[in-house]
Amino acid sequence: MSTAERAALADYTTLRVGGSTNLTRTTSEDELVDAVQSAEDAGDAILLLGGGSNLVVSDDGFPGTTIGIGHTGIDAQESADRVTVRVAAGESWDELVARAVEAGWSGLEAMSGIPGLVGATPIQNVGAYGAETSDVLISVDVWDRQRHERRTLSAAECGFGYRSSIFKYAHRYVVLAVTFELARSEQSAPVRYAELARTLGVTAGESAPLGAVREAVLGLRGGKGMVLDAADHDTWSAGSFFTNPILPAIALPEGAPTYPADDGMVKTSAAWLIEHAGFHKGFGNDRAALSSKHTLAITNRGSASTADIVELAREIRDEVRGTFGIELHPEPLLIGCSL
The missing domain is CATH 3.30.43.10 (Uridine Diphospho-n-acetylenolpyruvylglucosamine Reductase, domain 2)
Incomplete structure (x- = not known):
């Protein structure tokens, strides 16, 4: 009850x-x-x-x-080469990834170590190391608050974009469960992210054993303070605080990294912008500071208030905007507060 x-x-x-x-x-x-x-x-x-x-x-x-x-449950239907997995919204995301790797279900492994529950993954179109939820999601079961009924929305109806979906800013839908289609394979999906490929010793676009990919991702995330650890204040964060900007190439400062995006745009690194605007790892004070491992995470050093976190985020946003003319947007949801 x-x-x-x-x-x-x-x-x-x-x-x-x-x-x-x-x-x-x-x-x-x-x-x-x-x-x-x-x-x-x-x-x-x-x-x-x-x-x-x-x-x-x-x-x-x-x-x-x-x-x-808090509701849980995983229902898997396997065929010769595919598996369809319906997962309740209250299941731990990383526990699902670990189970998939152990079972030989390929497609989630690059998203190892991401905190939170499965129900949140379509809201943000959660992703990491070149993989996104939308790559493998086929439907979302929801409660439609407007129509007062349960519905199943296809991936195409979810309006997925970079760290966004129809669920993120509207309050119409409550995610009840998510269904994924994964490959039955001991090999990963193609490794798209250069840093991960280098760590695995493969070329971008090649595959690697599922367990090796998960281990490599957990190592990379851990080195950036992105795996939760109650004893490590660098992990007292909301992960990446700002999304990577997507802009016309002409708007980027010289030397900024670029990655292809849709509609002729390019994505650049929010961390690069933050660092080149003068903020270093550990910048802040003994209440709120950038992680000592990664400049994209704003962390609670033990006694921070929300006001402390927001003040630091606002300072960074304003300095990046003043230096480069580029607006950084927060990735987490801000409830009752704003930059």
Whole structure:
């Protein structure tokens, strides 16, 4: 059964900041739908809480109802060369990746070590090391708050883009489960990311054993403070705080790295812009600072408030804009606060 309590959101987010809220925990799809409907009937604003790895919540907390997503379950249907896997929104993403690697299901391995729950992955079109959720996602089961019914949306209906989807800024849909189609193979999907390819000793576009790819990705992420560790303040973050800008090539400063994007645009590195605007690893103070391992992560050094995190993010954003004329946009969802 669902349970309700008053809770500090700092206890449920990887940045470990955020004020209090009325928290309802759910453990089944039906409980989740009922909790959403009850909050709507009461006229409450709703915040859906998964792993808390992509949230920056105001020090004032969330004034409505926060609903914790806790239902789990994995249903796999295998054929000779493919496997279709329906995964409940409350499953741990990295535990799913680990299971896929062990079972010989290819397609998720480059996204090892990403914190959070499966239900969040289509919202952000989560990705890393050249792979994205949308590469292998075939449908999303949702509760449609507008039509008050369960629906299944195809990948084409999800409006996926770079770290975006129809789910990210609209509140119409509640993700209940995600279905992926993976290859049955002990070899990975083609390795697209140059740093990962070098680590594996393969050429970009080649494959490698699933276990080797997962081990390499976890090593790379760990070296950047991107694998959660309660003892390491470099991991008290929301991951990459800013998305990599996608711009016309003519708008890029000299020397900035470029990667092909859609519609003749190019993607550049937010970390490069931050560093060349004068910010170094560890920049900040003893409350909020850039990670000592990666300039794209803003971290809580142990006693930061949301205001501290936002102040540092705003300083970085403004300096990059002033230096290069390029606007950085936050990747996590900002709840009750803004830059």
